[in-house]
Amino acid sequence: MTQLPLLQQFVLLLAALALFLSFVLLAQARLVAAIHAFAWQGVLVAAVTGVVALAGNAHHLYFSAGLTLVLKGLLIPWMLHRLVRRLELSRHTELLRHPALVIMAAVLLVIFSYWLVEPMVAQGLAFTRNIVAVSLAVVLIGLLMMVFRQQAVAQVLGFMSMENGLFLAAVSATAGMPLVVELGVAFDVLVAMVLFGVFFFQIRASIDSLNVDRLNRLTEVEIPPSPPFSRRGADTPTATGASK
Amino acid sequence: MTVITWLLALLQALLIVALAPLLMGWVRKVKARLQNRRGAPLLQPYFDLHKLLMKEIRVPHTASLLFRAAPYIVFVATWLAAATVPLLALDLPIAQIADIIVLVGLLALARFFLALAGMDVGTAFGGMGASREMLISALAEPAMLMAVFTLAMTAHSTSLVSVMAHHLADGFLLRPSYLFALGALLLVALAECGRIPVDNPATHLELTMVHEAMLLEYSGRHLALMEWAAQVKLLLYGVLITNVFFPWGVAQEFSVTALGVGFMAVLGKLMILGAALALAETTLAKMRLFRVPAFLNLALLLALLGLLSHVILEIGA
Numbered sequence: 001m002t003q004l005p006l007l008q009q010f011v012l013l014l015a016a017l018a019l020f021l022s023f024v025l026l027a028q029a030r031l032v033a034a035i036h037a038f039a040w041q042g043v044l045v046a047a048v049t050g051v052v053a054l055a056g057n058a059h060h061l062y063f064s065a066g067l068t069l070v071l072k073g074l075l076i077p078w079m080l081h082r083l084v085r086r087l088e089l090s091r092h093t094e095l096l097r098h099p100a101l102v103i104m105a106a107v108l109l110v111i112f113s114y115w116l117v118e119p120m121v122a123q124g125l126a127f128t129r130n131i132v133a134v135s136l137a138v139v140l141i142g143l144l145m146m147v148f149r150q151q152a153v154a155q156v157l158g159f160m161s162m163e164n165g166l167f168l169a170a171v172s173a174t175a176g177m178p179l180v181v182e183l184g185v186a187f188d189v190l191v192a193m194v195l196f197g198v199f200f201f202q203i204r205a206s207i208d209s210l211n212v213d214r215l216n217r218l219t220e221v222e223i224p225p226s227p228p229f230s231r232r233g234a235d236t237p238t239a240t241g242a243s244k
Numbered sequence: 245m246t247v248i249t250w251l252l253a254l255l256q257a258l259l260i261v262a263l264a265p266l267l268m269g270w271v272r273k274v275k276a277r278l279q280n281r282r283g284a285p286l287l288q289p290y291f292d293l294h295k296l297l298m299k300e301i302r303v304p305h306t307a308s309l310l311f312r313a314a315p316y317i318v319f320v321a322t323w324l325a326a327a328t329v330p331l332l333a334l335d336l337p338i339a340q341i342a343d344i345i346v347l348v349g350l351l352a353l354a355r356f357f358l359a360l361a362g363m364d365v366g367t368a369f370g371g372m373g374a375s376r377e378m379l380i381s382a383l384a385e386p387a388m389l390m391a392v393f394t395l396a397m398t399a400h401s402t403s404l405v406s407v408m409a410h411h412l413a414d415g416f417l418l419r420p421s422y423l424f425a426l427g428a429l430l431l432v433a434l435a436e437c438g439r440i441p442v443d444n445p446a447t448h449l450e451l452t453m454v455h456e457a458m459l460l461e462y463s464g465r466h467l468a469l470m471e472w473a474a475q476v477k478l479l480l481y482g483v484l485i486t487n488v489f490f491p492w493g494v495a496q497e498f499s500v501t502a503l504g505v506g507f508m509a510v511l512g513k514l515m516i517l518g519a520a521l522a523l524a525e526t527t528l529a530k531m532r533l534f535r536v537p538a539f540l541n542l543a544l545l546l547a548l549l550g551l552l553s554h555v556i557l558e559i560g561a
Contacts, residue, residue: 009418016420016553023545100541107548114556130557 008127011048015131018044019110020166022141025161026106029093032154038157040070045164049171052128061176068167071186076160076193083197084153087204094151102148109140120173131172135137138165152203152210155195163189210225252498254338257327260483264326264475265356265520268481289475296468304365304461314361315469318354322473325350326480327389330487332506334405343402344392345527347387351436351480354473355381359410362458369450373386373457376533380442380454383396383540384435390547391428394421395488397554405486408491415432424550426489433545435536438474440525442536452530479514486513 004012021041026032043095046069053061054141084090096102113136121129145158164184169179177185200210276283303312313326316473328342328350354364362374398421399410435442443454449458459470487494493509495502531539 006418012557013420015416016424016549016557019553020424020546020549023549060269080504099538103541103545107545107552110549110552114552133556 003126005055007051010050011128012130014044014048014051015134015168015172018048018164019134019137020159022138023103023106025157026141026148027096027099027146029095031083031084031092031094032090032152033078035084036156038080038161039073040069041161041164042077045168045171046073048131048168049176052175054169055127056175058091058175060179061171063179064167064176064182067182067186072160072164072187076189077095077195079193080153080156083200086151087200089153089210089212092151093114094149094154096148106141106144106187109144110137113137119144128172128175132169134171135165135168135172137170138162141165150211150213152200152212155212157193160189170225174175212222224241248498249335249337249338252333253327253338255484256331256333256336257323257338258376260326260329260331260479261323261472261476263514264479265293267479267514268475271478271518271522271525274338274519276524278522278526291470293472296361297465299464301464301466306534307339307365307461307507308395310357311361311364312466314357314364315466315473317357318361319469319473319476321354321357322476322480324477325354326483328404329480329483330408330443330482330494330509332341332407332503333498334409335498336405339403344404344407345389345402346387347404351477352381352385354477357457358470363460365461367452367461369504371459373454376454377458380435380536380540383537384387384432384543387428387547388436388539391425391432391543392552394547395551396518397551398558400545401433404488408494409496410490411488411498412494419554421550421554422489424525424546424553426485428543428547428550429481429485431484431539431546434524435540435543437478437481439521441531441539444530452533460516482514482517483510486510486517497538519535 018041021037021044024037025034025041047064049061049065053059053065084092099240110133114133117133117136120132123129139162142158142160142162145161146155149155149158167185176182203212203215205208225231266286269284269289272288273283273286327338327345328347330339344479359374361379362370362377364370375412392402396408398419399407401407401410401547434440437444438455444452445455447453448456455474459467462470487510490513493506495506
């Protein structure tokens with residue numbers, strides 16, 4: 001740490017903040033605030049790419065940084081924002097059932113990804129090698145978010161933040177992907193976003209809610225829900241109200 | 245030389261007690277100006293303490309010996325804890341006997357007796373305040389220890405002096421772990437000092453008060469000591485945060501100029517921190533008591549991320 005130049009320290013700082021934003025995304029109850037957190041994560045990933053380009057003198061990375069900034073920092077959050085407004089979900093809040101446990105699981109995922117990446121770090125890549133563990137953790141936390149969130153928009157946010165993590169891994173491990181691949185991935189993400197938008201309306205039309213847990217029910221009649229987790233204890237009174 | 249350093253340590257401890265009401269007055273003054281009030285004079289906390297010290301002590305007839313002893317124990321424990329934090333100079337002998345874990349332990353001792361005193365008289369409010377205080381501190385203490393361990397891992401020592409000396413020797417570094425630890429310590433300090441998102445220091449409203457509820461039965465000298473201890477605690481956290489994370493200016497040798505520079509530097513840093521606290525208290529609203537665990541979970545998460553980012557990002561680099 002002490003012998004790194006200031007610019008490279010700055011990269012590490014930005015990557016750590018991107019990891020923190022993953023946690024914010026995971027625990028944020030309000031959809032609009034979660035979308036803002038996602039936008040900031042996109043901006044941070046773009047900033048990491050830009051500073052890596054500056055520090056490593058890799059000019060082709062400036063283009064990826066700009067692409068990420070426009071796509072993940074501005075366009076996709078704006079589309080999500082518009083969707084949420086049209087679905088009238090801007091005041092929607094969804095509380096996690098056991099926030100502290102989920103957060104601790106995410107912390108364990110960070111440790112796990114560090115353990116996983118350690119042999120690779122020992123090989124001695126560029127100064128960005130330590131960020132690989134962070135980006136893997138961002139991917140895994142995005143996955144965790146898709147598992148634990150019941151709301152479709154929040155799950156899409158988890159998916160998109162996984163993509164952020166993959167991009168960060170590409171930048172930190174191999175100094176960026178070829179331009180063709182990058183453009184392809186960006187286009188895929190954009191198309192996925194449009195498709196998700198269509199799906200949101202489909203899901204809502206068929207089950208009158210975006211809580212995808214309700215897709216698991218087979219019957220048409222409304223059965224009083226028998227929750228998968230026991231709902232005793234102090235943290236539950238909010239959970240019943242939030243599932244709708 | 246050792247006599248001189250011990251004298252300096254004593255001077256520093258006295259200075260902490262003397263400066264604590266001033267910091268409180270400064271925070272109140274800035275807060276009042278931000279709210280378009282003129283506010284009480286800067287020295288008002290001194291006048292209040294003087295008035296309370298002159299007053300007669302009234303003790304409830306249900307009170308035990310503990311009730312009378314608690315103010316002295318709380319004050320002395322908090323003061324001792326504050327004396328271990330380097331205020332002006334680094335290499336003072338008191339810092340070699342006590343590290344950060346001792347500091348946390350002394351604060352826990354003070355809190356324990358404060359809660360006992362709150363319950364001792366047997367009034368409803370005292371018990372309520374004590375239970376709330378314990379709820380908050382049980383969650384704040386692990387977060388504080390984690391944040392402190394992050395710093396200790398960087399310096400390979402739990403002594404505050406080594407942490408600061410290590411930081412000074414490294415010069416300016418952007419450490420992700422320090423950023424997270426700073427965030428965690430700021431949140432913990434807000435909770436532990438009973439500042440606004442957690443507890444409102446200016447209220448006597450029964451439903452929301454925490455610290456005040458435990459002091460309701462106190463009067464005169466006892467009340468003065470309790471209030472003074474709270475002010476010393478605020479100063480302690482202020483000095484801890486500013487001097488550990490921004491140690492520049494603190495005296496590394498014992499010359500008059502170095503100590504003078506150290507004094508001016510710490511005054512300046514505390515003024516900035518106090519103004520920031522007043523700004524935060526003006527813009528934030530007090531949260532419900534049942535939201536406090538989530539607030540402190542955030543502090544714990546920040547501290548954990550500090551530890552992890554130190555291991556992941558800083559060791560190999």
